Ligand SMILES: [Fe+2]
Protein backbone atom coordinates (compact mmCIF):
# COMPACT_ATOMS: atom_id res chain seq x y z
CA UNK A 1 0.00 0.00 0.00
CA UNK A 2 1.36 3.45 -0.96
CA UNK A 3 2.49 5.70 1.88
CA UNK A 4 3.43 9.36 2.16
CA UNK A 5 7.17 10.11 2.17
CA UNK A 6 7.40 12.84 4.81
CA UNK A 7 8.46 12.69 8.46
CA UNK A 8 7.00 16.11 9.20
CA UNK A 9 4.13 17.83 7.41
CA UNK A 10 6.42 20.71 6.47
CA UNK A 11 8.08 18.26 4.03
CA UNK A 12 4.75 17.13 2.51
CA UNK A 13 4.06 17.29 -1.22
CA UNK A 14 0.88 17.22 -3.27
CA UNK A 15 1.71 13.62 -4.23
CA UNK A 16 1.95 12.70 -0.53
CA UNK A 17 -1.45 14.20 0.05
CA UNK A 18 -2.93 12.44 -2.98
CA UNK A 19 -1.77 9.14 -1.45
CA UNK A 20 -3.20 10.08 1.95
CA UNK A 21 -6.51 11.28 0.49
CA UNK A 22 -6.87 8.01 -1.44
CA UNK A 23 -6.19 5.98 1.66
CA UNK A 24 -8.63 8.07 3.67
CA UNK A 25 -11.41 7.52 1.14
CA UNK A 26 -11.18 3.78 1.80
CA UNK A 27 -11.13 4.43 5.55
CA UNK A 28 -14.15 6.75 5.38
CA UNK A 29 -16.08 4.02 3.58
CA UNK A 30 -15.84 1.99 6.79
CA UNK A 31 -17.37 4.72 8.94
CA UNK A 32 -20.78 3.05 9.25
CA UNK A 33 -19.17 -0.21 10.39
CA UNK A 34 -17.11 1.60 13.03
CA UNK A 35 -20.13 3.53 14.29
CA UNK A 36 -22.17 0.33 14.51
CA UNK A 37 -19.34 -1.38 16.40
CA UNK A 38 -19.32 1.54 18.81
CA UNK A 39 -23.09 1.36 19.26
CA UNK A 40 -22.66 -2.31 20.18
CA UNK A 41 -20.45 -1.22 23.10
CA UNK A 42 -23.70 0.00 24.69
CA UNK A 43 -25.06 -3.55 24.64
CA UNK A 44 -25.50 -4.98 28.13
CA UNK A 45 -24.69 -1.69 29.86
CA UNK A 46 -27.82 -1.05 31.94
CA UNK A 47 -26.56 1.80 34.14
CA UNK A 48 -29.46 1.12 36.54
CA UNK A 49 -32.18 1.37 33.89
CA UNK A 50 -34.60 -1.45 32.96
CA UNK A 51 -33.10 -1.67 29.48
CA UNK A 52 -29.47 -1.45 28.40
CA UNK A 53 -28.17 1.59 26.56
CA UNK A 54 -28.21 -0.11 23.17
CA UNK A 55 -31.86 -1.08 23.61
CA UNK A 56 -32.64 2.49 24.70
CA UNK A 57 -30.93 3.84 21.57
CA UNK A 58 -32.68 1.34 19.30
CA UNK A 59 -36.02 2.04 20.95
CA UNK A 60 -35.63 5.79 20.58
CA UNK A 61 -34.85 5.26 16.88
CA UNK A 62 -37.70 2.77 16.46
CA UNK A 63 -40.21 5.28 17.81
CA UNK A 64 -38.86 7.97 15.48
CA UNK A 65 -38.95 5.57 12.53
CA UNK A 66 -42.55 4.52 13.25
CA UNK A 67 -43.53 8.16 13.64
CA UNK A 68 -42.38 8.65 10.03
CA UNK A 69 -39.51 10.96 10.88
CA UNK A 70 -37.01 11.41 8.07
CA UNK A 71 -33.94 9.21 7.86
CA UNK A 72 -31.56 11.82 9.26
CA UNK A 73 -33.81 12.24 12.32
CA UNK A 74 -33.91 8.47 12.85
CA UNK A 75 -30.11 8.30 12.57
CA UNK A 76 -29.82 11.08 15.18
CA UNK A 77 -32.21 9.18 17.44
CA UNK A 78 -30.09 6.05 17.08
CA UNK A 79 -26.81 7.86 17.77
CA UNK A 80 -27.85 10.42 20.39
CA UNK A 81 -26.39 8.45 23.32
CA UNK A 82 -23.42 6.84 21.58
CA UNK A 83 -21.11 8.99 23.71
CA UNK A 84 -22.17 7.30 26.94
CA UNK A 85 -19.16 4.97 26.96
CA UNK A 86 -16.39 7.55 26.62
CA UNK A 87 -17.95 10.81 27.81
CA UNK A 88 -20.07 10.02 30.83
CA UNK A 89 -20.20 13.70 31.80
CA UNK A 90 -20.75 15.18 28.34
CA UNK A 91 -22.19 12.36 26.24
CA UNK A 92 -24.40 14.55 23.97
CA UNK A 93 -21.25 16.21 22.54
CA UNK A 94 -20.06 12.93 21.05
CA UNK A 95 -23.29 12.07 19.23
CA UNK A 96 -23.53 15.66 18.02
CA UNK A 97 -19.97 15.57 16.67
CA UNK A 98 -20.61 12.30 14.82
CA UNK A 99 -23.80 13.50 13.11
CA UNK A 100 -22.62 17.08 12.49
CA UNK A 101 -21.23 16.68 8.93
CA UNK A 102 -24.37 14.85 7.80
CA UNK A 103 -27.26 16.91 9.16
CA UNK A 104 -28.66 20.40 9.15
CA UNK A 105 -28.02 22.79 12.02
CA UNK A 106 -31.32 21.95 13.76
CA UNK A 107 -30.73 18.22 14.11
CA UNK A 108 -27.16 18.87 15.23
CA UNK A 109 -28.39 21.25 17.91
CA UNK A 110 -31.06 18.76 18.95
CA UNK A 111 -28.50 16.00 19.56
CA UNK A 112 -26.06 18.40 21.26
CA UNK A 113 -28.65 19.78 23.68
CA UNK A 114 -30.79 16.70 24.26
CA UNK A 115 -29.15 16.09 27.64
CA UNK A 116 -30.37 19.38 29.07
CA UNK A 117 -33.85 18.86 27.63
CA UNK A 118 -34.02 15.24 28.82
CA UNK A 119 -33.19 16.60 32.27
CA UNK A 120 -36.72 18.00 32.45
CA UNK A 121 -37.78 14.42 33.23
CA UNK A 122 -35.29 13.66 36.02
CA UNK A 123 -33.02 16.50 37.16
CA UNK A 124 -35.44 17.38 40.01
CA UNK A 125 -35.12 13.82 41.38
CA UNK A 126 -31.40 14.42 41.81
CA UNK A 127 -31.66 17.87 43.38
CA UNK A 128 -31.08 19.81 40.17
CA UNK A 129 -33.24 22.23 38.22
CA UNK A 130 -35.49 20.34 35.80
CA UNK A 131 -36.18 23.57 33.95
CA UNK A 132 -32.57 24.12 32.94
CA UNK A 133 -33.76 23.87 29.34
CA UNK A 134 -35.58 27.18 29.85
CA UNK A 135 -32.27 28.96 29.27
CA UNK A 136 -32.92 28.16 25.60
CA UNK A 137 -36.51 29.43 25.52
CA UNK A 138 -37.15 31.20 22.24
CA UNK A 139 -34.28 29.38 20.52
CA UNK A 140 -35.27 28.27 16.99
CA UNK A 141 -34.66 24.61 17.85
CA UNK A 142 -36.16 24.59 21.36
CA UNK A 143 -39.42 22.93 20.28
CA UNK A 144 -37.64 20.42 18.04
CA UNK A 145 -35.44 19.30 20.93
CA UNK A 146 -38.21 19.33 23.54
CA UNK A 147 -40.30 17.14 21.25
CA UNK A 148 -37.42 14.72 20.64
CA UNK A 149 -37.11 14.13 24.36
CA UNK A 150 -40.85 14.05 25.05
CA UNK A 151 -41.87 11.70 22.25
CA UNK A 152 -38.81 9.57 21.59
CA UNK A 153 -36.04 9.74 24.21
CA UNK A 154 -37.77 9.80 27.60
CA UNK A 155 -40.30 6.98 26.91
CA UNK A 156 -37.68 4.57 25.54
CA UNK A 157 -36.82 2.54 28.61
CA UNK A 158 -39.52 -0.10 28.11
CA UNK A 159 -38.37 -3.73 27.99
CA UNK A 160 -41.72 -4.79 26.47
CA UNK A 161 -41.68 -2.33 23.57
CA UNK A 162 -41.23 -4.06 20.18
CA UNK A 163 -37.82 -2.58 19.46
CA UNK A 164 -36.16 -2.90 16.07
CA UNK A 165 -32.75 -4.61 15.82
CA UNK A 166 -29.56 -2.73 14.97
CA UNK A 167 -29.30 -4.57 11.65
CA UNK A 168 -32.67 -3.16 10.57
CA UNK A 169 -31.19 0.34 10.71
CA UNK A 170 -28.05 -0.61 8.78
CA UNK A 171 -29.22 0.45 5.28
CA UNK A 172 -30.44 3.79 6.66
CA UNK A 173 -27.14 4.35 8.48
CA UNK A 174 -25.05 3.47 5.40
CA UNK A 175 -27.03 5.98 3.40
CA UNK A 176 -26.75 8.59 6.17
CA UNK A 177 -22.94 8.43 6.29
CA UNK A 178 -22.52 8.44 2.51
CA UNK A 179 -22.67 12.14 1.81
CA UNK A 180 -21.30 14.73 4.27
CA UNK A 181 -22.84 18.19 3.91
CA UNK A 182 -19.95 19.98 5.65
CA UNK A 183 -16.34 19.52 6.71
CA UNK A 184 -13.91 21.31 9.02
CA UNK A 185 -11.64 21.64 5.99
CA UNK A 186 -14.22 23.92 4.40
CA UNK A 187 -14.38 25.95 7.61
CA UNK A 188 -17.81 24.54 8.57
FE1 LIG B 1 -28.69 11.20 26.37
Ligand SMILES: [Fe+2]
Pocket residue numbers: 056060080081153
Ligand atom coordinates in the same frame (compact mmCIF):
# COMPACT_ATOMS: atom_id res chain seq x y z
FE1 LIG C 1 -31.37 8.84 25.48
